[in-house]
Amino acid sequence: MSAARHMDDAVIRMENASAAYGRHVAMRDVSIDIRRGDFLGVIGPNGAGKTTLLTVVNGLGQLVGGRVTALGCEVTPASAGELRRRIGYVAQQQDIDPLLPISVRESILVGCMGRVGLLRRIPRQARERTEELMALVGLDALADRPLGHLSGGERQRVAIARALLQEPEILLLDEPTAALDWQAQREILALIQSIHQRFALTSLIVTHDLNTIPDIANRIAFMKAGRLMWEGPADHAVDEQRLSVLYGTQIRVADFNGRRHVCY
Numbered sequence: 059m060s061a062a063r064h065m066d067d068a069v070i071r072m073e074n075a076s077a078a079y080g081r082h083v084a085m086r087d088v089s090i091d092i093r094r095g096d097f098l099g100v101i102g103p104n105g106a107g108k109t110t111l112l113t114v115v116n117g118l119g120q121l122v123g124g125r126v127t128a129l130g131c132e133v134t135p136a137s138a139g140e141l142r143r144r145i146g147y148v149a150q151q152q153d154i155d156p157l158l159p160i161s162v163r164e165s166i167l168v169g170c171m172g173r174v175g176l177l178r179r180i181p182r183q184a185r186e187r188t189e190e191l192m193a194l195v196g197l198d199a200l201a202d203r204p205l206g207h208l209s210g211g212e213r214q215r216v217a218i219a220r221a222l223l224q225e226p227e228i229l230l231l232d233e234p235t236a237a238l239d240w241q242a243q244r245e246i247l248a249l250i251q252s253i254h255q256r257f258a259l260t261s262l263i264v265t266h267d268l269n270t271i272p273d274i275a276n277r278i279a280f281m282k283a284g285r286l287m288w289e290g291p292a293d294h295a296v297d298e299q300r301l302s303v304l305y306g307t308q309i310r311v312a313d314f315n316g317r318r319h320v321c322y
């Protein structure tokens with residue numbers, strides 16, 4: 059870690075943080091500082107604890123050891139509700155019942171419920187913002203379509219717009235490109251990158267896309283068996299030996315037009 063990163067400007071800080079589901083400890087002794095404006099990519103094999111790392115930031119994950127602070131506030135059961143209003147979360151894509159009677163617009167408006175209160179009248183400002191966000195994520199033509207009638211990529215755009223309606227300071231994205239075709243993956247990642255910059259966010263993204271993530275994130279964290287194996291600048295992450303140890307199999311990295319490329 060460089061001297062500059064020791065400066066006390068971490069917007070998220072984990073100190074020996076451990077988290078569990080019941081008796082199963084899914085994340086152990088993780089210490090990391092994430093600075094305002096950072097874009098952290100979190101990679102690692104299935105079951106490594108990547109999602110768990112995201113959820114300890116917004117208080118959904120159950121901390122069983124250590125300490126996590128976010129936005130100047132210690133993450134505790136008491137602070138979690140307030141933090142979740144300030145931290146946008148795009149969770150792993152779930153199947154949606156095609157008969158669910160909720161439109162794209164309504165689904166995005168859910169994002170303001172945390173601030174406004176459930177069953178309260180939605181302020182005009184939130185309605186206007188929803189229209190702007192639908193345009194931003196390219197969904198304005200689908201505003202009245204039922205959520206269950208969208209493609210995977212379109213549903214991800216809804217989830218991103220919903221998170222942005224909260225006006226978050228931190229954005230957590232859990233495999234936002236899983237199960238999307240190549241074109242949709244590219245489009246969603248480009249959208250996320252532009253949103254990160256445009257709204258001056260601090261973003262964390264869990265992904266299995268080892269080739270695209272160094273272009274988007276400025277830091278990468280390697281998770282394996284619940285532990286943080288390595289964290290550093292994105293351009294140091296595409297390293298054969300480091301990736302081979304992380305995935306427990308020989309990974310090849312080739313130079314392609316002056317760019318290091320992971321060969322799966």
Ligand SMILES: Nc1ncnc2c1ncn2[C@@H]1O[C@H](COP(=O)(O)OP(=O)(O)OP(=O)(O)O)[C@@H](O)[C@H]1O
Pocket residue numbers: 079082083084102103104105106107108109110111
């Ligand atoms: N709700 C849960 N209850 C019990 N165990 C869980 C729960 N969620 C996750 N786990 C376990 O915790 C460990 C870490 O899970 P986590 O989802 O954080 O991993 P991950 O790295 O995000 O995996 P993937 O890449 O497959 O999504 C795994 O062993 C998983 O089986």
